[in-house]
Amino acid sequence: MIQVRPSKQMRGLGVVQNGAPVLAEPARAFDLPAEREAAEQVIEQLFSAMERIGQVHPFAKGMGIAAPQIAIGRAAAVVQPPDPGNPAIVLLNPRIADRSSDEDEQYEGCLSFFDVRGLVPRPLRITVETTTLEGQLVTTTYERGLARLVHHEIDHLDGLLYTARMRTGVAPIPVKEYRQTGRAWAYEH
Template sequence: MIEVQPSQRMRDLGVVQRGVDILAEPAGAFELPAEKGAAEQVIKRLADAMDRIAQAHDFSGKGMGLAAPQIGIARAAATVRPAEAGSEPIVLLNPRITATSEGMDEQYEGCLSFFDVRGMVPRPLRIAVEATALDGTTRIMVYERGLARLIHHEIDHLDGLLYTARMRPGVEPIPVGEYRQTGRAWAYES
């Protein structure tokens, strides 16, 4: 029996893989509330894709995020499912980071668009994010630690960046077979 590689499994589930132009281009913003219906459709497609992906891989330790370009939609929408059981998904429309903490940490990240490797990525421990609601109002939310990492990763996708663009020079991703943290939360000092 031939073993299917993780990236091939994600491709089979409808996740656009690295090398496709849509992942390297900034996503188009929604004009809200005028495009409320279009935004709702994208949010539903993201939720449906995340349901399929969650059946194929355990994300309970770190949570999961998915940006619209990863399912072939060049619009500024992403959804993050926190690792905490029972947490509501975080929907981000037209998000932008407005502030970051000076405090940083560096941990391994994976990406559904090239799931065969994991990369050590420095990120701020705290970010403030402005996003637009379906009614056109904006709000700013603050996220910390693992949730900040997940959300920053997804906003990068909407800006046309993969996590490899944030890795330190000379640091390369490792094969997923060498990664030993699957199913575990990121580690933070108290």
């Protein structure tokens, strides 16, 4: 049986892969509520992509996808928390307003860089400002794994892949060497 590279599988599901210019450019913010319809369409496309991907690949740590990953250069992302009982988080025009100085380093994967996993240091808590479809500013604080997922997606909207956050001298490892597939990130309580 021929093994399809994970990145090729993601490309087949409509996910733009590393090297595509849209991934390296800052996404354009929505003017809300004026562009509400456009924002709703992008959110719908993100949920549709998540559904396609979720049917092919399980994500024990939760998953997220940003509009540039489906070739849309707009500031929208969706994050599905690890617990499927929790609703998805919609991020429109997100901006990190505050971050804890406490960090940890965990392996991350990326739908646009799917053949490898990388050890990425991130803050344990971030406070994020987003805009609602009605144009209201909302501030939410995320912790631990959820902070990591949200931060990762905001990086996409800023034109960054997780490799930009990795410590100097630390390289991503091939996915076949990564042994934590199917397990949630571990945190001290």
